[in-house]
Amino acid sequence: MPTKKKPQVTASPERRRELLDTAAEVFAAQGYNATTVRKIADHAGMLAGSLYYHFDSKESMLEEILRTFLDELWSGYDAVLDAELGPRETLEALVTESFREIDRHRAAVAIYQKEAKHLAVQERFEFLAASQRKFEKAWLTTLERGVEDRNFRADLDIRLTYRFVRDTVWVAASWYRPGGQHSPEEIARQYLSMVLDGIAVRPT
Template identity: 30%
Template sequence: MQNTLDKTRRDELIDAASHLFRSQGYERTTVRDLAQAVGMQSGSLFYHFKNKAEILEAVMAKGVADITAVAEFALEGVTEPKEKLRRLVTGHLTALLGSSQHALEVLLYEWHSLSTEARDRIVQLRDRYETLWQQVLDEAATAGLVHPDTTFLRKMIFGSLNWTVQWYRPDGSMSIEEMGDRMLNLILRG
């Protein structure tokens, strides 16, 4: 069991790695780069992780865990399907464009760098998040709010939401909430 100081140092490494993997790419980021980013010797990194591949998996796992926690919190106590969907859209955008942005972008763009075993573990975490969405979309379809092909709709929504990292600017013409509401209006039927 890690003590609090170790956990904090590990979290610092994950945060630094998410920034470096996103800005430089996983392959171009060295262990030395990672260690330097948190002010430690390269060898000290291996006290916290076996290798760079394990750090990549930890970054992705953190991104999925963060966005899942946001979704679960957003859905607490909400019963109306339209409001659930609104909260999921806004929550996804808030996590993706906020404090979890780099980890989630690494998840989106460095997927190919995972080993098969690591990919399987991340898929299990991702499935939990997608299940939340699928349940809400199925409820919305039953209520006549969205197209009944909810599996395809979920994939289309994720594609649209995830692409916002390419064009959304916080200093632009709309807030995350306004963008979420506009996107929701396009998702809803009639």
């Protein structure tokens, strides 16, 4: 019986988006598994069953949240990568872009951080693994170019450096609150300063 059961993509995409934002907030706060659909529905001011008018399942909400976030993230990243800047400028632009995404999709990023690793093995979430591979490649390439150009230090293990930069940026989602005292660009600036030049005072 191949008739599409649920609307999947119903008319009003605004309601859908509202509900997904609510869900993302709860997933981020309590963890995906610990979040019941009843909690989501509570936050949305409706009954649990009513969510199923809009979505197929709890998992499909999760998928849509992550997919939407990654789509936007990559549209930003691709713009940076296509600009073919020098390695240091590329790194700066990627980090800045990342903090902007954290600012815009804080909940989705937090979910991603916590759940991506064990989700990626499921076929449904294969796109997470694909994104991770693409991500790794972009960063490693940038770092390698930077080492060649003598922008970045040659004495460091490059995979270790990649992980360092990657994690350093994204874990910020776990404490970042939009509308705080620092703009994403300001945070990016300070992070970049630390990552690039270190926190120690330079001997003159």
